[in-house]
Amino acid sequence: MELPFNVANHLDKTLRAAASTLGLAERGFEPEIRVADPANGDFQANGALAFAKREKQNPRALGQQIVDQLGSLKAGFDITLAGPGFINFRIKPEALLTWLEVYDSEEHLQTGASSARAGQTWVVDYSSPNTAKQMHVGHLRSAVIGEAICRLLAFSGAKVIRDNHIGDWGTQFGKLIWAYKRHLDQAALGREPLVEFERLYKLGNQAAESDPAVLAEAQQELVRLQGGDADNLAIWKRINDVSLAAFQEIYDQFGIRFDYTLGESFYNDKVGRVYRELTDCGLAQESQGALVVFHPEHPRFKSQPFIIRKRDGAANYASSDLATILYRVEHFQVDGAAYVIDFRQSDHMDQLFLTAGKWFERTGRKLPQLEHVDFGTVLGEDNKPLKTRSGENIRLKDLLDEARERAYQLVSAKSPEFPEAERRAIAAVVGVASVQYADLSQNRSSDYVFSWDKMISLEGNTAAYLLYAVARIRSIFRRAGLDAAVPPVVGATAPATPQEIALARKLAKFPDAVQLATNTLRPHFLGLYLYELAGDYSTFYAADKVIVDDPAVRARRLLLCHRTLIILETGLHLLGLRTLERM
């Protein structure tokens, strides 16, 4: 009757065994376990339908045969055959109780989840801004989604390598160094270095446009940099160091810390090998002076080249991305790589993956699982890419400042009795979490409309709603003089009221939500689950008073409160959000 961590996987395994006994497994029976509509059960197996169709059998008769083999499940589930052949599983309240008793902390939830990807190594390539420029809204989604994916993969047992593939090498450095040497404002550099770099770049760019002599000088600076000139290298390094320090101020707010920052410059000396290998294995060819790869079998890439070396002999991002894959395989032995990059680069990613696949095949290497984790654009209320009134990119720093300020106004209005410092601290969590969650709560593939009112008005599927549920649970413990870390749940009985049962059933589906979000690399599945869980909790909270005299009832409701708390917090932490004691 004890349930394993992931109930759906347990059902899947048991049904496969049953199918094997019946001789169906060899003919390709798949259980197809899905989360069910609560009215029908907790999980359903749809496999009998597809199988019966293929084998021209009666699906209900087949379903009954399978159900007859499921005796071992009867202690924990009510099993029914329904409709044209669905097998429905409803977890019994007593079984829910045992599950809730076992998974009593973030650590134990992690232990339960960690078998899924134990032994795997994944690199997640995300954020990846250009140095010497400020991060803006365009950099928001990669950072937020990427971090959530890192945490999901790590939670399911993978070793995760966070790699910031920064744009730290390019032609812009000629003009920038030219201006840096002549027009650097030290005071401005101390205040806001990236603003100063942007000013210098614009200045150098304008000067080069209006004066051919300056252009020549800037090109010379670039040549010197690429030739290893000590002065220029020092300036370049300074620019990058200062840029990364500024980026980290943003990352800190999102809880991001990279393991590696291997940008384009790192692969500078590694592209030669790519040219050689791709040429030697017959993939690359000369075309219009450039080195390119075509894919004859592809409707588009048979004529649209993948340019891996420019006509002038220089590398571009195709070459460095190919070198990056090789490095990650040889140096980190990765099993998978997730690229959290704008959907507009899907052509590039498709060409990259296709090329890498053939390259690795021809050189006898094993290709890791390569995933383009694409995402849409952040739009303004006018449905066009989000900009300031004057048409500039919105700086991420300003965006987060505004988020905290708006949250502060709200906290101050709702909880004026809290001390100023605490209201600031709460606002920092709520503000940043609102921005993160607005992004994570919807399918990353589509564009989304950025709306302060929607994300911070705190109604519906928002960070604040979830944080509020957490705060209310913590409040119960606080008011009752109990420590939420050691909840008094001994003697808890199985969930009994409709609201208790609905909540408990939802709690036991956390593993399924995590698995779905991780396997599809789509964090919104977890967000949606947490929102529904918070909703079930709110319903329970309104219907069933927790601190009551009956010790058994009180213990079981405290158990439900506590498990809701740890699952909400674990889930929010997996998405990269911080949580609060009160708000």
Next chain:
RNA sequence: GUCCCCGUAGCUCAGCUGGAUAGAGCAUCGGUUUUCUAAACCGACGGUCGCGUGUUCGAGUCACGCCGGGGACGCCA
């Protein structure tokens, strides 16, 4: 021109890879607090799933064709 993505309630979005009567939030209307945070809860209203063919026991989901929106297409990343 070629290729990719999107089109679901007035608005913003889910819909777990073909399953049961298409779901939430906002907005609108109505109700709930002597009780653990009302930033909450309960209820009502609201749908030719862009349009049309087709595939099959079953299509918002798959195929093809239109219509509408966005994007990418040779040396920026």
